[in-house]
Amino acid sequence: MNQLNALKKFTTIVADTSDIESICKYKPEDATTNPSLILKAVSSINNKKFIDQAVEYARKKGGSHDDKIVNASDKILVDLGIEILKYIPGYISSEVDARLxxxxxxxxxxxxxxxxxxxxxxxxxxxxxxxxxxTWECIKAAEELKKNNISCNLTLLFSFAQARACAESNVFLISPFVGRIYDWYVSQNLISKDSFNQDPGVSSVCKIYDFYKKYNYKTIIMGASFRNIEQILSLSGCDRLTISPMLLKQLQSSNKKLNRKLSPPTAFLNPPVPLTEAEFRWEHNQDEMAVQKLSEGIRNFGKDQLCLEKIFSKLI
Structure with missing residues (x-):
């Protein structure tokens, strides 16, 4: 049995791509997109029909030029999501404009x-x-949306404070960014690039997993943003893992034995008193890496959203 199939016994596999060919090949349960992946999809000639549909939709909806650009951007997000759903049995994650x-x-x-x-x-x-x-605002938005049967995936998660606030707000799913945490520690020369046994991104997810399972929080943990196979294998047993096609290929090509690393306890404790907004902001602020990576991630997703809108601005 290859490692991908072995991993599927412990963990739900999610494809971190909007490429239909890759989704068909690796047969994930769910798929997730973000502004960067949507922008990449728009740049492919194979997706021209989605661009045309988005422009036509925006023109029919009318409004100002800015309204049309926003409507076209939302339309292609949804249409690509609908297309991906044809090939997976589970969820598609569709991202709200990072500028919000x-x-x-x-x-x-x-x-x-x-x-x-x-x-x-x-x-x-x-x-x-x-x-x-x-962010605190998005976590509270997700809490409200759940009351209307709208489930959320809280992404760009780097600090334990973010993870705890999500669980205490009964958010459906979180995406802690393993690889980006690792990148920061490497960039600061705090670890070497080959530090597989002391990977801070992996350690962060393990800490969140232990906390969630100890107190029986229902929020799903989906490790994301992997840089290598070792990070993925170290989190086998995590609720979900979202993996790029390149790493899915490596897992599928390997027949090495895979052991489960994370397992839930059999007994639970009463959860602590939830964080207040002030406590959340202070605890998150204490983590320099998390503060930098969250703001950087929001900025970069915002830039990709602007690039997408510039494409539609020329077409509308």
Whole structure:
């Protein structure tokens, strides 16, 4: 048995791509997209029909030029999600504009719009996860959205404070970014690039896993942003792992034995008192890496969103 199939016995595999060919090849349960992946998909000639559909939709909806650009961007996000759902049995994660990451109400409005667009095409909200950056505002938006049966994937998660606040708000799923944590520690010369046995990204997810399972929180943990196979194998048994096609290929090509690393306890403790907003902000602020990587991630996703909008601005 190859390592990919062995891993599927312990962990739900999610494809970190919008490439249909890769999804068909590796047969993940779920798939996740982000502004960078959507921008990459738009740049492919194979997806020209989605671009044309988005432009036509925006023109029909009318409004100002800026309104049309926003509607085209939302349309291609949803249409690519619908296409991916044809090839997977589980969820598609669709990301809200990163520029809304500090506005709870605007995130709620955008999430409802995206869900309504899916449902207008016959796709149930039960197959869609709204991706939001794990800011305090987005965590609270996800808490509100869940009351309306809209589940969220809280992404760009780097600190334990973010993870704890998500669990205490009963968020559906979190995506801690293993590889980006690792990158920061390497860039600061705090670890060597080959430090497989002391990987801080892996350690972060293990800490979150132990905390969630000890107190029986229901929030799903989905490790993300992997740089190498060793990181993935060290988290075998995690609820979900979202993996790029390149690393999925490596797992599929290896027949080395795979052992489960993470397992839940058989007894649970009563959870601690939830963090207040002030406590959350202080605890997150104490983690220099997390502060830098969260703000960087939001900025970069915002830049990709702007690039996408520039493409539609020229076409509309």
């Amino acid at each position: 990451s500090f506005n709870k109400e605007q995130c709620i409005l955008k999430a409802n719009k995206i869900i309504n667009m899916y449902e207008e095409k016959g796709v149930s909200r039960n197959r869609v996860l709204i991706k939001l950056a794990a």
